[in-house]
């Protein structure tokens with residue numbers, strides 16, 4: 443694999459260039475399978491120097507960069523650098539064992555929630571993904587100190603006494619949807635504040651109003667003009683009765699929870715999401731000393747604190763969407779792999795639907811995630827002949843089939859015999875991107891913007907494609923490429939890195955032939 447990354451273009455701006463170069467060096471070193479000590483030996487320097495470089499704590503000369511690049515057989519700074527692409531050779535059969543990483547969506551919620559705490563938050567094994575990187579840039583621009591403290595991706599967060607909202611990193615903020623979740627904590631930190639409009643996957647219009655109505659009972663009024671949310675807080679207003687969410691959304695529930703955590707009194711939230719990231723946030727709030735009852739249900743009762751100032755250590759749970767992605771990789775390539783640390787309670791319906799389609803698998807005994815609550819299993823996939831399900835596949839808020847897992851059913855349906863109907867009632871745009879599978883030989887018909895019909899089985903053939911501008915559809919295309927005959931190219935993979943850590947490398951460790959490259 444060749445990694446010749448740039449320091450500017452994919453993440454869009456170059457404020458923390460030392461940190462970014464450090465990340466690139468760490469990634470290239472890991473890709474070469476070297477320890478910090480081994481790389482240090484090649485460069486005739488010390489392990490602690492490499493550690494400083496990778497953490498972005500070291501100024502680097504161009505000469506040193508060139509030496510590191512040659513030691514890693516990788517151009518750290520490319521000429522005329524551009525976005526990353528993947529070259530995939532197929533068809534592949536995967537084998538071996540892979541661990542599911544912690545979730546993007548809990549990770550970003552916890553980063554936002556760390557603003558509630560005046561003490562130090564240590565988060566264990568945080569997914570080192572671009573969405574997290576963007577939020578770290580935003581936090582850094584507010585004066586929050588964050589640092590990766592070891593190779594395990596443990597992250598330390600120390601908020602300043604006062605947040606400096608005037609210098610918010612607007613470019614980074616606009617690339618995430620999660621920045622919306624600053625509203626809940628910020629309303630306790632400032633009387634007035636401004637946040638840039640949120641971004642995230644391009645899935646059509648995504649609602650913001652439910653966030654506003656959930657936070658209004660805490661005295662927050664938000665005006666949205668010129669690409670900015672202007673927040674104004676009236677401290678005389680506090681929730682007098684239960685807050686009934688108009689949508690059972692994940693981030694809206696998280697915003698309401700965070701607002702309630704610093705409200706000294708009891709707040710009841712009804713029609714709350716009980717999804718995995720919300721549960722992780724609740725467990726973290728409990729560790730902060732906030733009372734939270736009803737975790738896993740749609741009614742949450744929160745007893746807040748006027749000040750939270752504790753040094754806290756929390757380990758978010760594994761990502762059900764990544765687990766589903768890996769299952770889909772095995773299914774489309776007819777492979778036998780073991781997906782370890784899969785959060786089974788958030789995959790049960792997905793597995794039940796897959797079982798109806800003929801998918802065979804074995805489950806280990808259950809064990810607990812590091813958060814002490816979430817049930818995990820190891821799933822061994824068995825090569826299976828699949829048939830289309832009788833009924834349409836559609837998502838529902840948890841405990842339904844997860845909306846973010848829906849796209850994976852498209853690529854799975856494409857290898858099943860018969861016609862499968864997939865109904866994405868939620869997002870205006872996401873189903874459209876599934877028709878990209880047709881460029882690889884799929885037969886996906888868009889019935890309307892929310893529904894597709896997929897005919898299988900498919901004889902996949904490699905092709906060159908641009909990544910669709912949405913995380914899950916982009917991964918779905920990559921998985922189809924693993925099963926495609928010949929060479930495929932997937933261009934512009936930032937969107938995948940937004941939500942997956944080292945996905946190409948980890949699939950390669952299962953036997954996939956994937957090379958990362960950039961245009962020179």
Ligand SMILES: CC(=O)N[C@H]1[C@@H](OP(=O)(O)OP(=O)(O)OC[C@H]2O[C@@H](n3ccc(=O)[nH]c3=O)[C@H](O)[C@@H]2O)O[C@H](CO)[C@@H](O)[C@@H]1O
Pocket residue numbers: 547550619620647648649688689690691692693694719839845846868869
């Ligand atoms: C950072 C994060 O955690 N992101 C997740 C979160 O985004 P997030 O919580 O931001 O999801 P949105 O608010 O965009 O909600 C998704 C869509 O569902 C609709 N909706 C939702 C609930 C409901 O009861 N009725 C309803 O109509 C919304 O109008 C919206 O169009 O939840 C989404 C839906 O699970 C996931 O795709 C995202 O990965």
Ligand SMILES: C=C(OP(=O)(O)O)C(=O)O
Pocket residue numbers: 619620641642643645846913914941
């Ligand atoms: C839609 C997603 O994410 P976000 O809410 O961050 O855009 C996703 O994870 O698939």
